[in-house]
Amino acid sequence: MNFGQILAEVFYTLIGIIFILVGVKALRDPGAQKKATTAAFWFLLACTFILGNWIPKWIVGLAIVCMAVLTGIKGVVQSASDVPEQSVVRERADKLGYKIFIPALSLALSAVVLATLGSKVPALSWITANNSICLAGIIALIVVLCMTKANPKYAVVDGTRLMDNVGPTGILPQLLSALGALFTAAGVGTVIANGVAKVVPEGNKLIACAVYCIAMALFTIIMGNGFAAFSVITVGIGIPFLIMQGANPIVVGALGLTAGYCGTLCTPMAANFNIMPAALLEVKNKYSIIKSQVPVALCMLVIHIILMYVFAF
Amino acid sequence: MDILKLAGVLIVVIGFALKLDTIATVVIAGIVTGLIAGMSPMEILTTLGTSFVSQRTATLFVLTLPAIGICERYGLKEKAIDFIRSIKNATTGRVILIYQAIRTLAAAFSVRLGGHPQFVRPVVVPMAEGAAAAKYGEISDETSDMIRGASAAAENYGNFFAQNCFMGASGTLLIVSTLVEAGYEVTPAQIAAWSIPVAVISVIVGVVRAILIDKKLAKVAERSEA
Numbered sequence: 288m289n290f291g292q293i294l295a296e297v298f299y300t301l302i303g304i305i306f307i308l309v310g311v312k313a314l315r316d317p318g319a320q321k322k323a324t325t326a327a328f329w330f331l332l333a334c335t336f337i338l339g340n341w342i343p344k345w346i347v348g349l350a351i352v353c354m355a356v357l358t359g360i361k362g363v364v365q366s367a368s369d370v371p372e373q374s375v376v377r378e379r380a381d382k383l384g385y386k387i388f389i390p391a392l393s394l395a396l397s398a399v400v401l402a403t404l405g406s407k408v409p410a411l412s413w414i415t416a417n418n419s420i421c422l423a424g425i426i427a428l429i430v431v432l433c434m435t436k437a438n439p440k441y442a443v444v445d446g447t448r449l450m451d452n453v454g455p456t457g458i459l460p461q462l463l464s465a466l467g468a469l470f471t472a473a474g475v476g477t478v479i480a481n482g483v484a485k486v487v488p489e490g491n492k493l494i495a496c497a498v499y500c501i502a503m504a505l506f507t508i509i510m511g512n513g514f515a516a517f518s519v520i521t522v523g524i525g526i527p528f529l530i531m532q533g534a535n536p537i538v539v540g541a542l543g544l545t546a547g548y549c550g551t552l553c554t555p556m557a558a559n560f561n562i563m564p565a566a567l568l569e570v571k572n573k574y575s576i577i578k579s580q581v582p583v584a585l586c587m588l589v590i591h592i593i594l595m596y597v598f599a600f
Numbered sequence: 601m602d603i604l605k606l607a608g609v610l611i612v613v614i615g616f617a618l619k620l621d622t623i624a625t626v627v628i629a630g631i632v633t634g635l636i637a638g639m640s641p642m643e644i645l646t647t648l649g650t651s652f653v654s655q656r657t658a659t660l661f662v663l664t665l666p667a668i669g670i671c672e673r674y675g676l677k678e679k680a681i682d683f684i685r686s687i688k689n690a691t692t693g694r695v696i697l698i699y700q701a702i703r704t705l706a707a708a709f710s711v712r713l714g715g716h717p718q719f720v721r722p723v724v725v726p727m728a729e730g731a732a733a734a735k736y737g738e739i740s741d742e743t744s745d746m747i748r749g750a751s752a753a754a755e756n757y758g759n760f761f762a763q764n765c766f767m768g769a770s771g772t773l774l775i776v777s778t779l780v781e782a783g784y785e786v787t788p789a790q791i792a793a794w795s796i797p798v799a800v801i802s803v804i805v806g807v808v809r810a811i812l813i814d815k816k817l818a819k820v821a822e823r824s825e826a
Binding site for chain 2: 298299301302305306335336339340343344345346347348349350351352354355356358359361371376377379380381383384385387388390391392394395396398399402403406415416417419420421423424425427428430431432435437441442443444445446448449450453455456457458459460461462463464465466467468469470471472473474475478479481506509510511512513514515517518519521522523526530536537538540541542543544545548551552556560561563564565567568569570571572575576578579580583586587590591594
């Protein structure tokens with residue numbers, strides 16, 4: 288293993304430790320329900336991250352099935368976190384002012400700077416794009432701790448608080464890629480591609496782009512979730528009809544997901560973006576948000592198709 | 601017979617549409633697909649495990665959480681609200697546009713603004729409706745709905761179209777994982793870079809929308825005076 292890979296394993300271990308701490312938080316919370324199943328989920332997840340590279344992969348697969356059972360029976364819940372008090376936060380905001388944006392911005396900026404250095408300077412090639420994200424997280428943490436003089440224990444307190452908020456669905460993208468791999472191994476992509484090939488004239492790149500983007504949006508509308516649509520449609524349409532025909536995978540991938548988001552804007556299935564806010568804002572017509580968004584979504588979808596056609600080939 | 605392989609896709613679609621547990625849905629879909637394709641349980645578990653481990657990159661955002669959490673503890677959201685409130689003399693359309701622009705930038709830098717409950721309801725809507733009321737007097741229910749819908753929409757546009765500009769965003773990492781699993785070497789930096797055009801265009805579309813909103817408000821006011 289080269290240094291870059293070793294560093295990556297270190298980062299995965301750190302992430303695993305955060306998962307363990309979320310589980311511990313659940314066990315320690317006196318008022319929490321379902322402590323055992325919640326903690327079990329997080330501990331299993333931690334194992335897959337820390338030991339994943341070293342243990343037989345079918346054991347990891349088994350752990351995943353166990354985790355799915357735990358979430359399936361609704362056994363994973365949030366435990367109490369140390370939520371900062373409003374008045375205290377307001378006081379701090381008044382004291383620190385806009386400087387608090389510095390660590391927040393440094394997160395994205397250091398990731399970009401490190402990734403660029405890593406790709407341009409041969410001696411720094413161990414700073415892969417993935418490692419840059421992690422290093423940036425650590426740099427931002429150091430910056431904010433220095434600036435606020437906060438007790439370092441808050442790194443754990445707030446890290447686990449946010450992770451618990453995100454919850455099990457945080458691993459959804461990772462699972463979806465695994466699903467994509469299973470789909471590919473099973474030949475699902477080929478079946479979809481054969482079906483679509485009957486409708487799409489061969490070699491017509493514009494129609495291929497249109498079909499990909501529209502299918503993304505459509506599936507997202509049905510499912511209310513762009514991530515799931517992305518895996519299925521990219522494997523079934525994006526790869527066979529665009530990438531294998533010479534399209535730049537970066538362009539296809541990047542534009543594909545946001546094309547899916549055009550669908551998110553139009554569907555009541557994406558309730559926490561479109562329906563919940565309508566209730567929160569007390570509008571008379573609960574579809575007001577969707578009504579406002581549909582024209583823009585359609586416009587953006589067309590733009591996506593054009594951008595993909597122009598830049599992917 | 602091949603069409604049966606799509607059972608997994610159907611399970612995902614139905615599971616998400618019916619709001620069943622997402623993780624269980626995905627795992628069941630995967631297992632069913634494997635079984636239909638004739639894979640042995642061992643093969644299925646191994647495939648599942650192998651790609652889960654190799655795609656741990658999709659969950660790297662976890663290491664950004666401690667820093668963000670502490671920033672929030674020290675007033676990140678409060679200062680963002682202060683900033684938006686300090687905008688003076690804006691029309692309804694402009695308030696909504698400025699919020700969209702801020703939200704877009706924030707998403708691109710992975711600064712969580714907590715959107716609808718923290719900004720749209722307490723800050724953006726009062727400012728947007730206030731601007732309309734100041735200019736045109738009392739606004740009808742229909743107009744209020746339109747303004748509120750447009751404000752919430754600004755939050756969604758900023759969130760969706762710019763979030764992938766951040767290398768560590770889960771969407772960005774999902775794209776990378778999916779393509780890498782399929783054998784195409786892409787990096788988060790490349791995906792983030794290629795997500796920028798859409799983010800920029802969404803703000804331009806936002807400008808057009810702001811102009812249209814102000815025009816519509818003017819027309820409605822004219823009509824009610826006539």
